[in-house]
Amino acid sequence: MAESNTDTKSSNQMWGGRFASGPDAIMEEINASIGFDKKLFAQDIRGSVAHATMLAHQGIISSDDKDKIVHGLNTILSEIEGGNFEFSRRLEDIHMNIEARLATLIGPAAGRLHTARSRNDQVALDFRLWVKEELEKTEKMLTGLIAAFLDRAEEHAESVMPGFTHLQTAQPVTFGHHCMAYVEMFGRDRSRVRHAIEHLDESPIGAAALAGTGYPIDRHMTAKALGFREPTRNSIDTVSDRDFAIEFLSIAAITGMHLSRLAEEIVIWSTPQFGFVRLSDAFSTGSSIMPQKKNPDAAELVRAKTGRINGSLVALLTIMKGLPLAYSKDMQEDKEQVFDAAESLELAIAAMTGMVRDLTVNTARMKAAAGSGFSTATDLADWLVREAGLPFRDAHHVTGRAVALAESKGCGLAELPLADLQAIHSAITDKVYDVLTVEASVASRKSFGGTAPSEVRRQIAFWRARN
Secondary structure, eight states, rough: HHHHHHHHHHHHHHGGGGEEETTTOOOOOOOOOOOHGGGGGGHHHHHHHHHHHHHHHSSOHHHHHHHHHHHHHHHHHHHHHHOOOOOOOGGSSHHHHHHHOOOOOOOOGGTTTTTTHHHHHHHHHHHHHHHHHHHHHHHHHHHHHHHHHHHHHHHHOOEEEEEETEEEEEEEEEEEHHHHHHHHHHHHHHHHHHHHHHHOOEOOOEEEEEEESSSOOOOHHHHTTTOOOOOOOHHHHHHHHOOOHHHHHHHHHHOOOOOOOOHHHHHHHTTTTTTTTOOOOGGOOOOSEEEEEEEHHHHHHHHHHHHHHHHHHHHHHHHTTOOSSOOGGGGGGGHHHHHHHHHHHHHHHHHHHHHHOOOOHHHHHHHHHGGEEEETTTHHHHHHHHHHHHOOHHHHHHHHHHHHHHHHHOOOOSSSSSHHHHHHTTTEEEEEEEGGGHHHHHHOOOEEEEEEEHHHHHHHHHHHHHH
16 A cells, blocks of 8 residues: 555656646646637637527527527627636637536527537637738738838938948938838738738638538528638638638748848947937837947847747648648647737837837938948949940949049049049049939939939839828
8 A cells, every 4th residue: 555655646746746636637738728719709709609690590590599699609708808707727728618608608508509510610710710800900000010111201202321232331322212112021011911811711610520511501601791701612621721820920920020120220220330210218228237328129129029920930830731631639739829929910010110100310320321332333333334335344344443542542432533533534524423422323213113202202102092
């Protein structure tokens, strides 16, 4: 007997203090999802109301039972929204928690709700509804971010700044043009969101466990009631599909990458070395030891959120990659990844929209930097092609010699004496100085999509019309 007691104690120590009752407690811990899928309560109730209404319409349950079910579900919705609902881990998930409470409220009629459906198509419906709503929210938030950039672009259509390649000064551009680059980026993100909504706009309910059902249900009726375009067309794929969640995470990852690139520029631009922009106190913090510091923490955290979103995408791809059709319990691990990524994306877009609207632009500092690094060298080469008739490669060589001379003299191209330029090539005249200023350089870039203020305003008008 003593040996038995020792074995029992040893066994409990192996399970650990949290699992004092042994394997049953471990199974409850690993199996329960109510801790996170309770977020789907509104979608679960909405789907159940539509399902019960359809069952009654088809004569599968009575109208009286349907009325009791719908009333009970609406009562539960009020309880959860009011914070008066007690979730139980014993009941595993949101579906069973709601069903158990419904039975308490209305009695045996509650048992008829699950006719012609399974938790497999039920969770597919709940999750798809949630992701659709989240995508619609993301679309609105991206529209707001695009609007913020359009406002800043219009304000700074003529504000000159350096354009960079390799983070080295390349050619002058306008800050408005730079802002419009982000409009294009986030516009593509919004297009992806819209396509994703179109892709997932099919109702899973009625696929049941995996084979459909023998009851005479009307899946088109429930699809319409739930705001879907149509029902899904293959019951096996329906319960095993999480492409809609993966596509959401893919979009979130791409959008997060764009937000991170913007955050990186804000971090760089707000340094004393650049001084292009200044963040307000609302999006900055100080240092605990250095009183002069103003840290762009909001931008840095947006940059970091991208890592979390990327991790969620990789996690769900890995969860799904080896699963045979149809449903496997592994798929319970899908929701936390999507919920976390959605929260991170929402916060990142909101923070970035606030920063874009709130930041102060130092146009004088930008203009001064725009002329550094011989940024108008290409304008000199283009002038030689256009006015002196040189092949571009020859003009490129001549310009390179002019840059080397200016560098040796410690001056800009526009400060080189005409005699020095003519010594490099005799075709150069004093008219060349008309193109060597940053303002002239920017104004000349009138090609479609270029940085000329007139072209920037044309693109702003285009985007305002479609935003």
